[in-house]
Amino acid sequence: MKMKFRTVFNCIKKINIISVRYYTPRRALMYVPGDNLRKLSKAFTLDVDCIAMDCEDGVALSQKETARSTIRSILDTEKNVTRRNFDRAVRVNPVNSEFCHDDLRAVLTAKYLPDTVLLPKVEDKGHLEWFADQANALIRDEAKIDLIIYVESALAVIKCYELCKYTMELAENGKFRLAGVVFGSDDLCASLGITRSHDGAELLYARQKVVLISKAFNLQAIDMVHIDFKDLVKLKEYCEQGAQMGYTGKQVIHPDQVPVVQTAFLPNKKQVEWATGLLESFKEHQKKGQGAFVYKGIMIDMPTMKQAQNIVDILKLTSSSL
Numbered sequence: 383m384k385m386k387f388r389t390v391f392n393c394i395k396k397i398n399i400i401s402v403r404y405y406t407p408r409r410a411l412m413y414v415p416g417d418n419l420r421k422l423s424k425a426f427t428l429d430v431d432c433i434a435m436d437c438e439d440g441v442a443l444s445q446k447e448t449a450r451s452t453i454r455s456i457l458d459t460e461k462n463v464t465r466r467n468f469d470r471a472v473r474v475n476p477v478n479s480e481f482c483h484d485d486l487r488a489v490l491t492a493k494y495l496p497d498t499v500l501l502p503k504v505e506d507k508g509h510l511e512w513f514a515d516q517a518n519a520l521i522r523d524e525a526k527i528d529l530i531i532y533v534e535s536a537l538a539v540i541k542c543y544e545l546c547k548y549t550m551e552l553a554e555n556g557k558f559r560l561a562g563v564v565f566g567s568d569d570l571c572a573s574l575g576i577t578r579s580h581d582g583a584e585l586l587y588a589r590q591k592v593v594l595i596s597k598a599f600n601l602q603a604i605d606m607v608h609i610d611f612k613d614l615v616k617l618k619e620y621c622e623q624g625a626q627m628g629y630t631g632k633q634v635i636h637p638d639q640v641p642v643v644q645t646a647f648l649p650n651k652k653q654v655e656w657a658t659g660l661l662e663s664f665k666e667h668q669k670k671g672q673g674a675f676v677y678k679g680i681m682i683d684m685p686t687m688k689q690a691q692n693i694v695d696i697l698k699l700t701s702s703s704l
């Protein structure tokens with residue numbers, strides 16, 4: 383009996399709430415410096431949901447122009463030359479940098495639009511308005527891109543709700559959809575003067591706040607990067623923790639991190655069996671007029687049924703989108 387409880391509890395505790403309007407899986411969002419053609423070519427061979435071609439912090443100041451033109455030439459080539467239908471994303475420089483305008487012009491006028499623009503260091507409504515004006519002017523015809531904003535400073539954590547809400551409002555008449563929020567832990571550490579500990583407890587409040595607000599808007603929430611890329615054991619632990627909190631994916635910086643993250647953000651076999659069994663049982667009990675019932679030793683009612691539905695949904699959404 384004790385074992386059963388543990389099994390069921392383990393299934394419940396890893397579940398994400400994934401009420402979404404449309405869905406592009408981004409379990410692993412992998413950064414590749416935009417000026418590094420070797421790494422870019424390698425990235426396209428990997429089994430990864432999202433490739434984030436970087437113009438920002440992974441690129442030296444002297445290489446910004448090279449990164450921009452390299453990414454542009456990739457976007458000018460057809461997407462389906464690779465074996466996997468990944469999300470082709472570009473992280474541009476922050477809107478208040480001298481580079482962002484040129485980045486956006488290069489990527490949003492390419493022959494094929496990126497699927498997603500990753501907008502770092504967003505801190506106020508003016509940043510978002512500026513981005514919206516640029517995107518609306520540059521994107522051709524009726525095309526739309528996904529937008530993911532970064533929360534990575536003390537101010538942005540405080541204003542996260544307002545930033546998400548305003549981006550959604552701008553998106554209503556814009557050529558972009560707000561798809562998610564990235565938790566930028568490393569810049570946040572710099573902003574707060576944090577020295578990282580092994581367990582990351584100093585980031586807990588912000589990490590939970592970002593996922594809570596993202597989910598309030600039905601957005602994907604993409605968890606912090608693990609820069610100690612050789613430590614795959616800790617990476618797995620952080621993935622499980624993030625998934626438990628409701629994060630839908632995680633940023634990665636090295637190919638070795640990809641399989642760990644891609645696996646951790648999918649429900650496992652045991653969870654899927656638990657969820658499908660519960661949903662069947664739920665239907666039967668509804669027919670009999672019973673709202674609460676016992677399944678594998680624990681009480682089930684509507685909230686647990688919704689959690690089971692989330693497991694089935696994430697599996698369906700992910701596999702049907704790949």
Ligand SMILES: CC(=O)SCCNC(=O)CCNC(=O)[C@H](O)C(C)(C)COP(=O)(O)OP(=O)(O)OC[C@H]1O[C@@H](n2cnc3c(N)ncnc32)[C@H](O)[C@@H]1OP(=O)(O)O
Nearest residue numbers: 413414415420421422424425436439440568607635636637
């Ligand atoms: C806080 C933030 O903003 S995080 C985002 C910004 N940072 C980044 O983008 C960094 C991305 N990562 C990297 O550039 C690299 O992984 C580094 C610099 C950390 C380590 O690079 P390396 O020393 O080359 O790692 P390593 O030798 O283990 O690489 C193994 C192979 O994977 C490739 N590789 C490493 N990182 C990546 C990557 N991010 N994307 C694609 N391929 C990669 C290497 O080119 C190498 O392939 P090769 O043998 O065919 O040349």
Ligand SMILES: CC(=O)C(=O)O
Nearest residue numbers: 534566567568569607
């Ligand atoms: C990933 C990133 O941009 C950060 O952690 O700051």
Ligand SMILES: [Mg+2]
Nearest residue numbers: 502534566569
């Ligand atoms: Mg950052």
